[in-house]
Amino acid sequence: xxxxxxxxxxRSLVGAARLSGLLLTAAVSVASAVPTAGHSPTPAxxxxxxxxxxxxxxxxxxxxxxxxxxxKAPLQDVLETQxxxxxxxxxxxxxxxxxxxxxxxxxxxxVTGVVACNNVPGWLGCASGAGSPGWxxxxxxxxxxxxxxxSLVNGCWEVERIAIHxxxxxxxxxxxxxxxxxxxxxxxAPVTRPNxxxxxxxxxxxxxxxxxxxxxxxxxx
Amino acid sequence: MPDRPRTPSGEPVGAQGSGSAPRDGRVASLPVVALLxxxxxxxxxxxxxxxxxxxxxPSVSPGGSPGASLAESSPPAAATPIxxxxxxxxxxxxxxxxxxxPRSGVPTALRSRTWxxxxxxxxPQNQRGAVSVAGVEGTxxxxxxxxAEIGLAAAADRVASALVGAAGxxxxxRNVNTGAIERQVHTEVVVNHGMLVGSSLxxxxxxxxxxxxxxxxxxxxxxxxxxxxxxxxxxxxxxxPLGPNVERGPxxxxxxxxxxxxxxxxxxxxxxxxxxxxxLSLRTASDGLIPVAVTDGELxxxxxxxxxxxxxxxxxxxxxxxxxxxxxxVADPAGQAxxxxxxxxxxxxxxxxxxxxxxxxxxxxQTRGGDIQYLVSALSTFDQLVLLDQPSxxxxxxxxxxxxxxxxxxxxxxxxxxxxxxxxxP
Numbered sequence: 001x002x003x004x005x006x007x008x009x010x011r012s013l014v015g016a017a018r019l020s021g022l023l024l025t026a027a028v029s030v031a032s033a034v035p036t037a038g039h040s041p042t043p044a045x046x047x048x049x050x051x052x053x054x055x056x057x058x059x060x061x062x063x064x065x066x067x068x069x070x071x072k073a074p075l076q077d078v079l080e081t082q083x084x085x086x087x088x089x090x091x092x093x094x095x096x097x098x099x100x101x102x103x104x105x106x107x108x109x110x111v112t113g114v115v116a117c118n119n120v121p122g123w124l125g126c127a128s129g130a131g132s133p134g135w136x137x138x139x140x141x142x143x144x145x146x147x148x149x150x151s152l153v154n155g156c157w158e159v160e161r162i163a164i165h166x167x168x169x170x171x172x173x174x175x176x177x178x179x180x181x182x183x184x185x186x187x188x189a190p191v192t193r194p195n196x197x198x199x200x201x202x203x204x205x206x207x208x209x210x211x212x213x214x215x216x217x218x219x220x221x
Numbered sequence: 222m223p224d225r226p227r228t229p230s231g232e233p234v235g236a237q238g239s240g241s242a243p244r245d246g247r248v249a250s251l252p253v254v255a256l257l258x259x260x261x262x263x264x265x266x267x268x269x270x271x272x273x274x275x276x277x278x279p280s281v282s283p284g285g286s287p288g289a290s291l292a293e294s295s296p297p298a299a300a301t302p303i304x305x306x307x308x309x310x311x312x313x314x315x316x317x318x319x320x321x322x323p324r325s326g327v328p329t330a331l332r333s334r335t336w337x338x339x340x341x342x343x344x345p346q347n348q349r350g351a352v353s354v355a356g357v358e359g360t361x362x363x364x365x366x367x368x369a370e371i372g373l374a375a376a377a378d379r380v381a382s383a384l385v386g387a388a389g390x391x392x393x394x395r396n397v398n399t400g401a402i403e404r405q406v407h408t409e410v411v412v413n414h415g416m417l418v419g420s421s422l423x424x425x426x427x428x429x430x431x432x433x434x435x436x437x438x439x440x441x442x443x444x445x446x447x448x449x450x451x452x453x454x455x456x457x458x459x460x461x462p463l464g465p466n467v468e469r470g471p472x473x474x475x476x477x478x479x480x481x482x483x484x485x486x487x488x489x490x491x492x493x494x495x496x497x498x499x500x501l502s503l504r505t506a507s508d509g510l511i512p513v514a515v516t517d518g519e520l521x522x523x524x525x526x527x528x529x530x531x532x533x534x535x536x537x538x539x540x541x542x543x544x545x546x547x548x549x550x551v552a553d554p555a556g557q558a559x560x561x562x563x564x565x566x567x568x569x570x571x572x573x574x575x576x577x578x579x580x581x582x583x584x585x586x587q588t589r590g591g592d593i594q595y596l597v598s599a600l601s602t603f604d605q606l607v608l609l610d611q612p613s614x615x616x617x618x619x620x621x622x623x624x625x626x627x628x629x630x631x632x633x634x635x636x637x638x639x640x641x642x643x644x645x646x647p
Binding site: 014049050064066067068107108109110111112113114115116118119122124128129130131132133134136141143144145154178189192 | 232304339341343350351379413427432464465466469470471473485486487488489491511512513523546547548549550564567589590592593595597611612613614615619
């Protein structure tokens with residue numbers, strides 16, 4: 001913590017290739033007035049979020065009391081298995097590991113305390129604290145949201161699709177890319193069943209490329 | 222941060238945006254029913270279209286453009302909410318209140334602030350998954366609302382809540398100190414957000430339990446016994462342009478209480494209405510803006526990579542600043558500045574931003590990796606900023622009977638005092 005520092009920050013971001021910070025949210029894909037980088041693997045604008053030593057140590061997380069039983073298996077699958085899949089994330093990425101009392105927290109709630117999450121109508125998931133052992137992911141608990149794990153009907157949301165996006169934020173500091181579902185899981189708006197990409201639960205090719213640019217390639221093969 | 226709407230810089234805001242879409246098949250889909258019921262239904266729907274929210278030609282008030290006067294165009298709620306004066310309020314749900322005594326360590330300026338927290342409760346008997354708790358910062362007053370009630374807002378020793386049922390919502394206004402129900406209002410709207418602004422209760426929600434149609438933005442004057450609720454904006458009938466997952470977002474109010482905002486949006490776009498609460502009229506409307514704070518002259522909205530201040534009337538952008546994720550905002554009652562808490566890179570930064578120039582003065586910078594003290598506007602004034610170890614008060618309290626330790630950041634000196642006082646349990 002520090003004291004006050006006067007500083008002029010009336011800076012213009014126009015033209016900056018920043019698509020936003022940390023949040024899947026089902027946000028408004030009307031999104032960016034900023035042109036996206038197409039399909040090129042533009043790394044996150046802020047650089048890597050985890051140091052080499054932090055990557056080596058890994059990141060521990062735990063559920064808080066809001067997470068119901070049905071949600072734990074798909075979230076753990078995404079954070080530990082799908083995120084780390086060598087076929088979709090061949091980078092020297094940080095590994096997530098659930099342990100009782102883990103430093104990071106996953107919640108299932110309609111309230112985050114983050115205005116940028118809660119003020120976006122229709123948000124589905126949100127993340128904060130990227131690059132910090134105390135990162136948080138919120139999956140939204142809301143009567144308006146049919147999760148496919150609870151009711152596999154057309155129009156449902158696949159919770160693993162939301163979770164892999166949030167993992168991209170906290171695990172890679174990846175920002176949004178408004179391209180196709182086959183390129184990235186970092187689209188600002190996911191899709192519902194049965195639209196293409198509704199059940200994607202691994203990073204896609206642009207995500208992997210960005211991870212490799214930031215954290216290096218894990219295996220040359 | 223969310224991606225933001227594609228509103229060109231300087232584009233004047235227009236009236237009603239997506240709300241001007243054609244009427245959908247709602248009326249035509251009515252089954253064969255008694256003629257009387259059909260007529261009542263048509264009248265009801267027509268009444269709710271008065272603001273230009275997608276229905277027939279909107280009413281025009283003297284000197285106003287179509288849709289400019291909502292008060293004139295929304296006659297006394299024919300089909301919807303019915304307010305009951307305090308004298309006739311029947312016994313409501315039982316809320317648990319604590320004994321009330323003074324709380325030490327709370328600065329004078331914060332003592333009268335009334336807070337509301339949403340606390341997770343995953344117990345099997347609580348289908349909502351949360352419990353709402355309210356209290357008064359300077360005392361040990363605390364009220365635990367019935368689990369089924371959604372806490373909407375708290376101010377001036379009162380807490381407003383919503384009990385959603387099969388036929389709409391019962392809205393309650395309780396005294397935080399005594400638990401007494403001071404006012405009860407029924408609305409057909411399935412309420413999802415609300416706010417206490419001065420003597421007004423404002424709410425939004427869905428038109429029915431399907432949660433796939435807009436219920437609009439409503440208000441009732443709590444100071445006038447028997448006052449009837451008034452429609453302020455919407456309902457938007459054609460939600461398709463907004464994409465899937467449409468809902469109304471939280472209502473925001475200015476520090477003066479003169480102006481409120483309401484958004485409705487889904488995954489494709491969002492529509493914003495700005496209402497003058499004194500005249501119950503629409504000040505402006507626009508598409509593509511998600512506000513995180515509002516003053517009587519400006520909107521602070523999300524934009525790619527940060528925040529942008531826009532003029533309320535014209536939509537003209539004044540300045541923008543970087544913010545990777547915005548946590549909370551506290552407005553200056555004088556309308557000169559805002560205190561913003563946001564992630565910037567690996568830092569959690571609390572800074573004061575001058576509204577005229579966009580110049581920022583950092584008050585507190587905390588680097589991620591250690592414990593973070595988060596700004597909580599619900600407990601703060603502009604000069605006395607209250608910080609907790611969780612971004613939401615509910616998480617900091619952890620349980621309905623829990624207690625949180627508050628730190629205090631003085632805006633003028635930027636001096637931080639850890640563990641200044643307690644919030645929650647006596």
